[in-house]
Amino acid sequence: MSSPSATQNTYPYQNEPTWSKSEKAIARTVFDAVLKRELQDVMWKTKQMANQIKEPAEVWELEHYLTERHEEIDREYDYRYSQLKQVFGRLLYEKRLGEEDSARTA
């Protein structure tokens, strides 16, 4: 076990990658493309749910869906460079980010 003094006063993000200017541009393009797709999914689902509402009180189910998706998207799409590696990792794992997104940046 390392002594506490070895980790004290250490810059917390020293193991984070440094993003070059071109990497930042690529990251932004990919991030925006995936977010746009995610929002489009919410839009189609919203239109579908709204169309299928038969009873007035069902509008609160749509409200609940939208509030939940809004919170999730705000939480998951965090464009801080200190977070981006994890964000892209998760998006790849969830198959929301794929090869076609790399092609976008070529």
Next chain:
Amino acid sequence: MSSPSATQNTYPYQNEPTWSKSEKAIARTVFDAVLKRELQDVMWKTKQMANQIKEPAEVWELEHYLTERHEEIDREYDYRYSQLKQVFGRLLYEKRLGEEDSARTA
């Protein structure tokens, strides 16, 4: 000015009307009918807004509309007998309660 002792220990709702059993039944019928109409308005407006969404980010305008209407309706439709007189008064003033509602209870 009355002395504090004159108002102390007074039941706070002593000026509130007492609702008879039949009045309560009428109040419930009218209340439910007006609330149903209000929710139907929200439903039609929701369907219309959802249909008109062109850009994905516009779904959050619909979310905002629904959250606001939900809060308003929860606040305005307060079925406590201590509140009902004010609730009906406001609904009449806002013309959301009319003569056809009295006919409903005849």
